[in-house]
Amino acid sequence: MARPDLIERIQTLHAAGDVLRAGPASTQAVTRRDGVEVEVDGRRLTSFRGSDYLGLAQQFGVVNALQDAVARDGVNGGTAPAAGGRHALHQALETEAADWLGHPRALLFGNAYLANLAVQQALLCEDGDVCAQDQLNHPSLLDATVLAGARLRRYPHLDTEGAMRQLKHAAEGAAMLATDAVFCIDGDVAPLRSLSLVARMQAALLVVDDTHGIGVLGDGGRGSVSAAGMGTADVPLQVFALDAALGGSGALVVGDATLVEHLAATARPYLHSPAVTPALAAASLEALRLARRDDWRREKLAELVALFRTAARGHGLALGASETPIQSLSFATDEHAGRLAHDLQQAGVWVGMVPAASTGDGAARLRISLSALHVPAQVQTLVDAIARARDGLHAAARVPATVLA
Secondary structure (H helix, E strand, O other), rough: OOOOOOOHHHHHHHOOOOOOOOOHHHHEEEEEEOOOOEEOOOEEEEEEEOOOOOOOOHHHHHHHHHHHHHHHOOOOOOHHHOOOOHHHHHHHHHHHHHHOOOOOEEEEEEHHHHHHHHHHHHOOOOOOOOEEEOOOOOHHHHHHHHHOEEEEEEEOOOEEEEEHHHHHHOOOOOEEEEOOOOOOOOOOEEOOHHHHHHHHHOEEOOOOOOOOOOOOOOOOOOOOHHHHHOOOOOEEEEEOOOOOOOOOOOEEEEHHHHHHHHEEEEEEEEOOOOOOOOOHHHHHHHHHHHHHHHHHHHHHHHHHHHHHHHHHHHHOOOOOOOOOOEEEEEEEEEEHHHHHHHHHHOEEEEOEOOOHHHHHOOOOOEEEEEEOOHHHHHHHHHHHHHHHHHHHHHHHHOEEEEEEO
């Protein structure tokens, strides 16, 4: 039997429409960025995309820290940690993060995909090990289980009883229960206290990816685990990207000292990937310190979220339950969501479009991301533009308004 030709295979998949696409905006390049104002395809737009929730990515102190470190240490990090690539700035960032979040230990990775892979490869390392996950977890969590060679058991979104069933039905081998804390499409929040109880009852290790909660939620921005009144004893390991609310680069794993030190000693994605450059570590350290200190950023962000939700309801827009900076609107088809996103861009507003195949409920989304850099007038302009675009789409397509929003 002849082997399949890989190029022919992917051509067939594309022709049949079986390849999931992120939408037309995924091919658009930003040529200039000034806070929430961006230039895309020669047009200046107000961006409601991305994850710079606290507005730290271009903050002058963060930029200065990066420039100073580049002048001192150069552009390249040198090599992987296993080959001597560890820098004092890495340790300083880890120490600051662990102290802020109230955990014994932290470890710096190049990105959250590597961090999630490292956690599962290092811990789920024997035949029969299992990881139960929310079906809408970030791909980095889901892929990590497959790449680690463990059994993946997915439970319905936010369903703690489903998590319990999956772990009960996989009673052999070591077990992990992994979840996002704040889900990246709709901004809804996992029931962490209930999941912690499930993990305890099933002797499973609870791992939480709090990329979209750290810096935003909880007292002093300490994240979703802190907001739920829990700590290291309840959630032994947390993972979070530094390029969301913290405006930096890389990712951290924080938690139980024994587990984190095991990762540092054995996790191949840590040991054999290029270390974060000293310049990016310096910038991330400064951003983390600002996130820790500047409560006014969280307060302003919360005000903008409340303004958006109030204004959207005033226009009859149906919103999800999220009180986080991630807000979304549902649409029956990719075509409807894509047309509205296009109309918004023509009106000077840039939002994300999420295909129905990625959402879990068969409905496409407009994903809106708020930042402390936005001002109330921009948020009101956004809502007004959405309402006008929805009404125009409704009139043109004669689609019931309930389908469009």
